[in-house]
Amino acid sequence: MGTLGRLMFLVAVGAAGCAQPKFAAVPGQTEIAVSGVAIQPRAGERLEVNYKALYEYLGLRKKDPVRPERGFNEYRLAEDRRRIEAFLNEAGRFDAVVDEPEVTYTEDRTAVSVTWRVHEGAAYRIGSVELIGAPADHADALRSMIPFGTGDVISLETYRPLRRTLAEHLQDHGYGHARGYSRAFVDKTAKTVAWFYYIDPGPQTKIGSLAVEGNAKVPADVILERAGLDIDKVYSTAEKRRAEIALLDTGAFASAIVLSDADIQSGPPEHPDTGGVLAPDQVDPDGKIVPRKLTDSLAVRVIVVEAPGKQFRAEVGLEADPTRVDSYAGARLLLRNFIAPQHHVVLEGHVGYGVLIKDGQSADGVYGSALAQYLKPGFVHRALDARVTGRWRDVLYPDAMLREVVAGPGVRSNLAKGVFVDVDAFYRFGRQLDLAAFDPMTSSTFALPSENDSRGAVLEASIIADRRNDRVEPTAGWLLAMRSSYSPGGSLGDHRWLSVIGDARSFRSLSSKWSIGVRGSAGIVGLAGADGIPLGPRLFGGGSHGMRGYGRDRLSPTACDSMTGDCSLVGGRSLVESSVELRLLPFRKLYGAAVFVDAGAAGAGTNAFENGISVATGVGARIRTWYLPVGFAVSYR
Structure with a gap:
């Protein structure tokens, strides 16, 4: 088949794929x-x-x-x-x-x-609301979950499914068999509805038997230890979810689910909700609910799908603003169960090419990073994950480059749903390249290092609580984070510092398309020793992920040498950035947009506002393809 023939064949196939499907009459x-x-x-x-x-x-x-x-x-x-x-x-x-x-x-x-x-007829109202059968120690909590009362308007679509929410509350608290039923009795004379929620909690449940399914490389006892499940332990859906998250956090499983033989309604919500089906033997001659006869012992199964032993990911990207253009490529290789079950290895590398534009002149250079990491989920305690990290990285700042190597052990723990704590103890070697030399008075004012090399011990710690509904494009929820690093100096290091950075974000949905995002972050670097604070812990802001009125890393104090008059952005000891954003993110659409107001300030000392505050307003747009997302933002400061 010639070139023209192949082209016509492809056109025909494409036309067939786009044709309107024909359905049976x-x-x-x-x-x-x-x-x-x-x-x-x-x-x-x-x-x-x-x-x-x-x-x-x-x-x-x-x-x-x-x-x-x-x-x-x-x-x-x-x-x-x-x-x-x-x-x-x-x-x-x-x-x-x-x-x-x-x-x-x-x-x-x-x-x-x-x-x-x-x-349309009259709009009926709620005449009364009754909750029947709730355990005494949970009755008040369940009543508080009912959002309507006498005199309120009717919404069957909202009120009926609430029965499952009430039952799920009890399931979370150890009543594994809990069911809820909803009934509405209409009084057409009074134009009112008497609403009843019937609760059949069943006994408090425990694990009677345990089985693991789907595992091949990871032994069953290792899985159960990580999940924290054991015979005779109280069973609840809260414990079920915690076990599933604990297993997924190991990185060894593509999916993990804990199932029981509890007599509950599972699966997606009914539409429309029926109010729950009652069997004839569940109602006595007086119309009252008859509790089901159930055992407190449940058969529990842990079903896992092990993730591939090798997982490779590659990425390329481009980031640009009026002051610099960066292109980069990277790859990450995860080797699961590489040394033994639940002993993983991560290899990662990136290379970038940056072009800096200053005073109409451009400078360019190559920079990169590499990481090798050993991971051991369930170290010492099932909720404590250990790691050993070796990392080299270049960071290209507007007027200097940082070349840094760190190595050392660390741990991670999931304290609760969406709450993570990380601690790492590193030996660090850093070298700042091309940073201009300054006179002693300027160096003292900005706490600049007297030497280009910095080596010694560093302790890094962070805690993150993430309740966002989506990590990429959140429209509801919130995030709180605190990150810090400490170098003691003295006999353990060339420089001393303590860096603390806080980050708070909140998102509120206004409709299916529109939402508001608010973000605020603040950082401070203190405890500077006589030798100053090197690049690395120093704070730079601006760019697409910061205060968008500045280019990347350009929200920074400027130090000028009193002898030569040469000036450089050297990073601050304090930094504040904030943003309020109105977002348009239609569900399953390829486009998005935003209107934003950003504010930020950076200080040479511990007061970020010593030179005032900058405010920028702008608009943004994005193309939301999973394989090639593109974002644009234009702002005026």
Whole structure:
């Protein structure tokens, strides 16, 4: 096949892939198009319910640029009448009536418009709320979880599924069999609803038997030790989730799930929620709930899927602002269970090429990093992970480069869901290249190092609490982080310092598309010895991940030599950056946008605001492909 033939073949395949799929005909299907669907009140009445969300689910629908048409069909027309009535019932309109549809054809009968006339009726209200069967020690907590009370409007879609939330609270607290049921009793005379939540908690549960499935390289006893599960130990869904997270945190498993034979409703939520199905023997002649006869001993299974023994990841990227352009490439190789089960090795390397633009002149250079790390989950204690790290890295600052090598042991622990603590004890060697020499007074003012080399012991620690709903594009939740490093100087090092950096972020969803993000960070470097503070712990801000009114690492104090007048950005001993951002992040769309206000300041001493504060406003856009995400931001300071 020649080049032209292959090209025509590819075009044909592409056209076939883009063609509209052909589905089998359904009963009542016609070729008549739907030109419009409308819901209107009866004559003399007005609509109080918002029907916008309902149009999406109707069987007949007009074609628009986003949604395909649903052509005319007598059966679907009848279904739509029931859909509208059910929609009104969900909103507490139990007297609603939907009239026969008004169907209007075009003259050639190729298209039709449908108008529904509705009588919404009165809006019923909550008459009373009862919680029955809750354990005494959890009754108050469960009542506080019910967000409505007497006089409130009706929302069946919201109130019914709450039964599962109540049951899940008890399951989290050791009632492994807990179930909840919801019943609404309608009084059409009083126009009220009496709402009942029935709770059947069952006994407090424990683990009766344990089994591990799916493991090949990691022994079952190692898995159970890491999971923290044992015979006769209290079983709860909170403990189940903690065990799953503990196993996933080892890095040895692609998935881990803990299952039990508890008599509970599992799986995704029902839609619409039924309120829970009660068997005949669960209700006595007086209409009261009969507790199920259940054992307190559960059969528990730990099902794992081991991750591949080797995992390779490569990346390339480009970052640019008016002051510099950086391109980089990197790779990471993870060797799971390389030495023995739960003994992993990580090898990582990056290389970058940076072009710095200053006073109309450019300077360029190559920089990079390399890391070798040994990981041992469950060291000493199942919740404590150990590591040994060796790392070399170059950091390209606006007026200097840091070349740094560190090596030493460290530990990590997951204190709670989303809460991590890391501690590393390193031997560090750092060399600052091309940093200008300054006169003694300037060096003292900025606590600059007297030597370009710095070696000695460094202790690094961090604690992070992450409650964001997404780590890449969060729209709700929050994050708190604290990071610090300490070098004692003296006999253990050439320089002394203590660096503490705090970071707080909060996100609030405004709608399915819009959200607000607020971020604030502050850092300080103290305890400087007589020999100053070297590059590394010194603080630089700005760039796409900082105060966007400055280029990367350019939010920094400027030191000038009193003899030569030469000036350089040397990093500060204090730094503050903050941002407020209005984000547009539509679900499953390739585009996003933001409007932001950033503020920041950096100080030569411990007061970041000694020279005032800078504020920048701007707009940003992003292309949200998983393989090549692109972000742009333009700001004015």
